[in-house]
Amino acid sequence: MKTLNLISPLSSEILFQIFTFPDGQPHIKLDLNTVHEVKSCCILARISNMNDLFLVLAAKNALDTAEVEEVELYISYLMAARMDRVMTSGEPFSLKIVADILNLGNFKRIKIFDPHSDVATALVNRSVAIDNAILVRMAIDDFTEKYSTNNNYCLVSPDSGALKKVYNVAQQLGVHDVAECIKHRDVSTGQLSGFKTFEENFEQKTCFIVDDICDGGGTFAGIAALLKSRNAGNVVLVVSHGIFSRGLTIAGIDHIYTTDSYQSFGEVPPNFKSYEVGTMLRP
CATH class of the missing domain: 3.40.50.2020 (Rossmann fold)
Structure with a gap:
C-alpha cells in the first residue's frame, strides 16, 4: 500500500x-x-x-x-x-x-x-x-531514562471525561497507579473555576498527565498546581494534539511530550519533545 x-x-x-x-x-x-x-x-x-x-x-x-x-x-x-x-x-x-x-x-x-x-x-x-498508548509509553521511557532515578510514577486523568481513556492506556502499559482529577467549567463561557483530586499525598511521584489535546494550557496549569500542592514530584504533560495557542510553556508543567498531529514544531524549549504521528497511525 x-x-x-x-x-x-x-x-x-x-x-x-x-x-x-x-x-x-x-x-x-x-x-x-x-x-x-x-x-x-x-x-x-x-x-x-x-x-x-x-x-x-x-x-x-x-x-x-x-x-x-x-x-x-x-x-x-x-x-x-x-x-x-x-x-x-x-x-x-x-x-x-x-x-x-x-x-x-x-x-x-x-x-x-x-x-x-x-x-x-x-x-x-x-x-x-x-489511542495514544504508544505516545505515553515513549514519553515514560524517555523521561525515566533522562531524568528519573526510579520508576515511582503515576498516570493522571485531568478530568472525568478522560478517565476511561487513561485507564485503557494504563492497562495496555501495565501501569497500576492512576489518579483522577476533576475540573469545573462553565460550558457557556469556557471558564474554569477549580480543580480537585482524591489523592492526599503523591509522595514525590512523577505525575504524567495524559490527555488528547492542549489548547491554551489553562487546565494543565491548574492541575499542575493542584498536584504539587499534594506533594507531587515532576509533573509531565503527555498530550496527543498540541495546539499550544499560548506558547510552548505551561506554568507548573516540568516537561511536555506531544506529536506533530496538529502542527510541526521548529525551535522548542529543552523540556519539550514532539514525535512524528505517522509512526502511530501506520500498521
Missing part, C-alpha cells in the same frame, strides 16, 4: 502538487507516474481547517479517477472533535458536519488518532480510533 502524505509531502510515495486558485479554492494534482498500477493507497492527513477537509476529499476523488481501487484515510488531527454534541442552544453539532463530509469520500477504512470521544468513530463510517 502506497502513501499519499499530505502532512509531509516530501515523504509521500505518491507525488502531488497543491496550489490555490485566485478565488481561494485549494487544488491538488497527482503525478500519475507514481499512481500507475497502484491498487491500494492510504492518505495521511491532518484536518485542522476546512481547506484541509476539502483537500482530503479532492485527493480521494483524484485517486478514484486514477482507478486506485482501495483508499484508506489516516487522520492525525480531526477538526471539531471536541464539538461532539450541541454544547449550548443555538450552536451547531460541528463534528457531525465534518463527519458527514468525510463520509462522502466512501473510504475503505479511516483511522483517527486519539479523537476526543467515541462520538467521532460513531459518526464517521468505517472508522477506528488509534
